Amino acid sequence: MPAKVLVAKPGLDGHDRGAKMVARALRDAGFEVIYTGIRQQPAYIARIAAQEDVDIVGLSILSGAHLSMTKKTIDALRQAGANDVHVIVGGTVPTGDTSKLLAMGVSDVFPTGTTLEELVTRCKALVATSPEV
């Protein structure tokens, strides 16, 4: 069965060119991709993830608010009972923040510049493992 990924854009920045490219690359790699559109609140992203029962929640964040947005999304996911969902973060993430995101419970981080090929490979590896809760 195809794995399901939610590609979400939390926060206020309105550029979703990158998110759409990621969505297409994942589709072409055999994933079922749910795309939500821009400016989603973390609580709603968690709700959509529960309704859609996705394997991965991908957050595309360019606004610089990646730490707070990711924290809020993970908290909301746990509250919704979605404990076995991988959260990944892509976008403008300074190198120093990667470890902070991983410490929060994020499964993988894809800073701007990561190739789509790389991203697809690592997403495939992710769905073969359970997230650490």
Added chain:
Amino acid sequence: MARCKRPIDELIAEAFQGSEFALGRLLSLIEDGGAAADLISSHVFPYTGRARVIGITGAPGAGKSTLNNALVKELRTGDIRVAVLAVDPTSPYSGGAILGDRVRMASHVGDSKVFIRSVATRGHLGGLALSIPQAVRVLDAVGFDWIIIETVGVGQVELAISDTADTTIVVVNPGWGDDVQAAKAGLLEIADLFVINKADRAGAEQTKLDLQQMIELKTPTPTWQPPILMTVAIQGMGIGDVAANALRHHHWMEDSGRLVEQRDRTLWLEVENILTQRCIGKVRKQVQQTRSRSLRASFADRQLDPIKIANEIVDLVD
């Protein structure tokens, strides 16, 4: 998949108590098919038959999701719960899919009585996914009052939706009357309601006239004439009319006995389909066995005859 395995009865109990996470997981199990799906289906069946099911179909980009979004808003009064199953096509090349209908339905994400689920066709033809009837029953059982199914964008004869939905809405756009006649035949047959969406564009009135003519030409159902409604879904215009007519159609289905009749027919069809699938499995197995038993046998020298072999095998399939 690496997801946590949870006992199915636990998931069912939680879904009945309103857990969206449990409901989402149940729907995945239904989609994946197999023993878990059968178990869930049997478990929920006694609780089904209460929900009203609407199907929305029409050409790609006709505005199905936008209309769906507006219709959900219209139906959502008081404690009424609405569920949406939005079907999008699976790519035949990769097996993946982009499920984008949700983008147009974002305004309901804060409404706890609206549940939206995206579904990929996974190779199934006819505008729906194979699992849709079972998914509808799960949503019905846990208490949704209305269930709206959006098919993939279809051009013509994709009739599956009219078996699954009590009321089928066919969405067209101004200018539709200019299309090739043949392409419309299928959709004309299944429409309980016609919606001319994007009525803000030129030609809506003409399309309505064309449609009216086509409906009159076709043998009319004794008591139901599909109404032709105009909407500008993107502005929420004309949606009240769509909801009112969907309800009117549902009452007509109930009062005339057609609702029971159609649902029965569809369920017997499902029995037939399940059995057909099983028989296909048995037949394949028997053919493989016969073939491997006569390892050196080949059709090459024309000593074997497909018909004779089939006649021999047919008695072995029980």
